[in-house]
Amino acid sequence: MEEFEPNIIGFLCNWCSYAGADLAGTSRIQYPPNVKIIKVMCSGRINPMYVVNALQQGADGVLIGGCHPGDCHYSRGNYLARRRIAVMKRLLEYIGIEPERVRMTWVSAAEGRKFAEVVEEVTEDIKKIGPMKKIRRENVW
Amino acid sequence: MKIGVYVCECGSNIASTVDVDKIVEEAKDLPNVAVSRVYKYMCSDPGQELIKNDIDEYNLDKIVVAACSPRMHEATFRSVLEDKGLNPYVLEIVNIREHVSWVNSDKDKGTEKSMALLTGAVYRSALMKPLERKKVGVIHTALVIGGGIAGIQAALDIASMGYKTTLVEKTSSIGGKMSQLDKTFPTLDCSQCILSPKMVEVNRHPNIKLLSLSEVVAVDGYVGNFKVKIKRNPRYVIEDKCTLCGDCLPVCPVIAHDEYNQGFSPRKAIYISYPQAIPASFIIDPDDCLGINPLICTKCKEVCGPEAIDFDMQPEIIEKEFGAIVVATGYAPYPIENIGEYGYGTIHDVISGLDYERIVSASGPTEGKILRPSDGKIPETVVFIHCAGSRDPSKHLPYCSKICCMYSTKHALQYKHVVHNGTAINFYIDIRTAGKDYEEFYQRAAEEDKVIYIRGKVSEVLEDGDQILIKGVDTLSGETVELHADMVVLATGITPSEGTKEMASLMNLAVDINGFIREAHPKLKPVDTAIAGIFIAGTATGPKDIPDTVSQASGAASKACGILSQDELEIEATVAIVDDSLCLEVVACVLKRAHIALLRCK
Numbered sequence: 001m002e003e004f005e006p007n008i009i010g011f012l013c014n015w016c017s018y019a020g021a022d023l024a025g026t027s028r029i030q031y032p033p034n035v036k037i038i039k040v041m042c043s044g045r046i047n048p049m050y051v052v053n054a055l056q057q058g059a060d061g062v063l064i065g066g067c068h069p070g071d072c073h074y075s076r077g078n079y080l081a082r083r084r085i086a087v088m089k090r091l092l093e094y095i096g097i098e099p100e101r102v103r104m105t106w107v108s109a110a111e112g113r114k115f116a117e118v119v120e121e122v123t124e125d126i127k128k129i130g131p132m133k134k135i136r137r138e139n140v141w
Numbered sequence: 142m143k144i145g146v147y148v149c150e151c152g153s154n155i156a157s158t159v160d161v162d163k164i165v166e167e168a169k170d171l172p173n174v175a176v177s178r179v180y181k182y183m184c185s186d187p188g189q190e191l192i193k194n195d196i197d198e199y200n201l202d203k204i205v206v207a208a209c210s211p212r213m214h215e216a217t218f219r220s221v222l223e224d225k226g227l228n229p230y231v232l233e234i235v236n237i238r239e240h241v242s243w244v245n246s247d248k249d250k251g252t253e254k255s256m257a258l259l260t261g262a263v264y265r266s267a268l269m270k271p272l273e274r275k276k277v278g279v280i281h282t283a284l285v286i287g288g289g290i291a292g293i294q295a296a297l298d299i300a301s302m303g304y305k306t307t308l309v310e311k312t313s314s315i316g317g318k319m320s321q322l323d324k325t326f327p328t329l330d331c332s333q334c335i336l337s338p339k340m341v342e343v344n345r346h347p348n349i350k351l352l353s354l355s356e357v358v359a360v361d362g363y364v365g366n367f368k369v370k371i372k373r374n375p376r377y378v379i380e381d382k383c384t385l386c387g388d389c390l391p392v393c394p395v396i397a398h399d400e401y402n403q404g405f406s407p408r409k410a411i412y413i414s415y416p417q418a419i420p421a422s423f424i425i426d427p428d429d430c431l432g433i434n435p436l437i438c439t440k441c442k443e444v445c446g447p448e449a450i451d452f453d454m455q456p457e458i459i460e461k462e463f464g465a466i467v468v469a470t471g472y473a474p475y476p477i478e479n480i481g482e483y484g485y486g487t488i489h490d491v492i493s494g495l496d497y498e499r500i501v502s503a504s505g506p507t508e509g510k511i512l513r514p515s516d517g518k519i520p521e522t523v524v525f526i527h528c529a530g531s532r533d534p535s536k537h538l539p540y541c542s543k544i545c546c547m548y549s550t551k552h553a554l555q556y557k558h559v560v561h562n563g564t565a566i567n568f569y570i571d572i573r574t575a576g577k578d579y580e581e582f583y584q585r586a587a588e589e590d591k592v593i594y595i596r597g598k599v600s601e602v603l604e605d606g607d608q609i610l611i612k613g614v615d616t617l618s619g620e621t622v623e624l625h626a627d628m629v630v631l632a633t634g635i636t637p638s639e640g641t642k643e644m645a646s647l648m649n650l651a652v653d654i655n656g657f658i659r660e661a662h663p664k665l666k667p668v669d670t671a672i673a674g675i676f677i678a679g680t681a682t683g684p685k686d687i688p689d690t691v692s693q694a695s696g697a698a699s700k701a702c703g704i705l706s707q708d709e710l711e712i713e714a715t716v717a718i719v720d721d722s723l724c725l726e727v728v729a730c731v732l733k734r735a736h737i738a739l740l741r742c743k
Binding site: 071074 | 236245651
């Protein structure tokens with residue numbers, strides 16, 4: 001049987017984590033190609049529905065990257081994100097979806113190595129959980 | 142709608158691990174795509190021309206470029222669109238270099254990931270709407286908060302570039318900590334002699350409005366257009382009328398501690414903190430004075446020839462608009478009474494560095510004679526303890542206070558210059574003399590002036606008769622050290638001042654783990670904050686010596702003038718808007734003064 005290759009969406013904030021992912025690139029650090037990155041201005045911009053929509057429409061996992069606590073470009077967007085995601089993970093659990101499918105992390109613009117490590121971990125974790133099958137719906141644009 | 146898709150090979154940077162021809166072909170089948178092309182270097186002139194020609198030929202509405210990170214070339218391609226009359230914001234960049242080709246060597250997987258990202262971008266592109274860059278006017282005045290050497294320098298620089306500047310100082314005089322220092326390292330020139338000409342210049346500069354005894358209480362608005370409320374506390378002496386004649390001093394019956402001299406000398410309830418103070422006017426301390434509410438004593442008012450005293454002065458709120466703000470709110474010494482084992486506050490002859498500055502100063506309580514506080518004797522042995530509160534992550538401050546190696550060396554040197562056969566001993570962890578002529582200064586103290594340096598930390602300072610017993614360890618020899626001294630000077634650590642903390646929270650400025658205001662970038666934007674139009678200078682951002690503070694202040698001033706010199710500022714078009722269909726009108730965003738475009742909100 002072919003190994004399950006998870007499809008993971010990465011929402012990264014413009015100021016820290018996206019730049020961290022860029023640094024992983026400029027440092028040529030190799031990591032699995034499973035995470036597809038979507039840039040948002042701030043992790044605080046991530047509406048929990050983005051995560052739910054991703055999981056419904058083809059993603060097996062979601063990675064959220066923001067600035068380290070205290071470093072948010074907008075002062076406290078990452079704190080808002082942390083709270084929202086914490087609540088949302090409980091909601092996911094409630095409706096029977098593994099909350100481990102969603103992972104939030106802090107990656108600064110200087111942490112290319114950390115970004116690559118997080119992607120490896122997330123990919124491995126989602127591989128273990130297996131494909132997302134519940135609450136799927138058609139991708140309607 | 143017509144979308145043009147452009148895939149860059151970036152030489153072999155992308156093409157080696159992404160099958161660019163394949164994704165270009167597949168992109169042609171995506172909705173709305175009118176043209177899809179590959180080129181070796183899309184950012185080069187011919188690459189840009191290619192896009193420009195297609196915009197004309199195919200009448201393209203939107204552009205998707207799959208190339209390097211948007212941080213590299215988004216601006217480049219936006220100007221391509223702008224050149225051709227398209228809105229620059231209907232451009233979508235797909236990062237297939239930093240995020241794909243450089244981090245993955247499997248060509249099939251790389252191609253697949255690139256195609257997924259490109260597909261998303263094409264769909265997103267179809268939803269993009271043109272954005273307009275807003276222009277806002279600029280108010281050509283600056284606000285400088287804090288009247289220490291940083292604020293003084295920033296205000297003078299902005300004012301001499303021709304802009305009206307308001308300098309707000311919390312205390313009764315500008316000058317800050319530097320005004321309390323006797324001499325400055327490494328040149329040993331007198332602090333007042335180099336500072337007071339600048340203070341006088343602030344006072345007489347036609348472009349500077351000095352508000353002493355004032356505090357910023359509210360800041361609103363945005364770059365170029367800050368609305369600021371300043372609370373001006375009463376001085377009870379009319380600045381312009383006071384002639385500094387001093388007739389009020391002998392008649393004032395109240396005696397209080399003189400803060401300027403660190404409490405080592407008395408002052409009256411009506412006083413001037415030091416003779417060179419600016420504004421050059423007496424002040425009445427309302428807590429000490431018997432004339433202010435209730436009115437018991439009016440002796441000073443009776444003798445005041447120019448009728449400068451007004452017991453009925455009230456605080457006033459001044460509202461002003463500014464184009465740029467410089468925050469220079471400085472530091473406070475670490476409360477060394479927290480270090481119980483050093484005995485500050487319980488042993489009379491254990492004093493802080495700033496106390497020592499006043500004692501050694503010619504204008505200080507002892508007129509420059511080095512006398513110890515307890516009995517006024519000349520100390521024969523003085524111990525200087527470095528890092529008092531600094532570099533002690535388990536109990537006190539984790540960071541280096543940067544200046545205390547140098548000023549303790551200076552203190553020891555000054556002691557040796559006054560008490561020639563005295564003994565000066567410095568306990569240090571490391572000697573850090575990174576500054577111009579600093580190392581030479583230290584060498585001179587150790588070699589020519591025979592200041593003794595012991596590497597090691599003092600574990601305990603105890604009272605022993607009329608002497609002080611110091612217990613420590615010499616970490617070079619590994620032996621314990623016990624010695625007696627007549628006076629101990631603690632090189633106090635540096636913490637953010639109350640004003641620094643207040644301003645940071647008032648203006649939503651990010652602070653670091655130690656409470657200092659955080660720079661927009663620690664290396665490349667050292668005077669910017671995360672908020673456009675607000676700049677920082679001096680020890681509000683962390684421990685600094687005078688040269689660094691002054692150069693940072695000049696940097697902040699020139700950045701502020703970069704804003705003030707413009708008639709209009711273009712504001713980035715990618716700003717948040719309010720979705721009326723979702724807004725619950727709880728106005729939490731307004732209350733939090735969130736930096737979103739509330740202008741568009743009803």
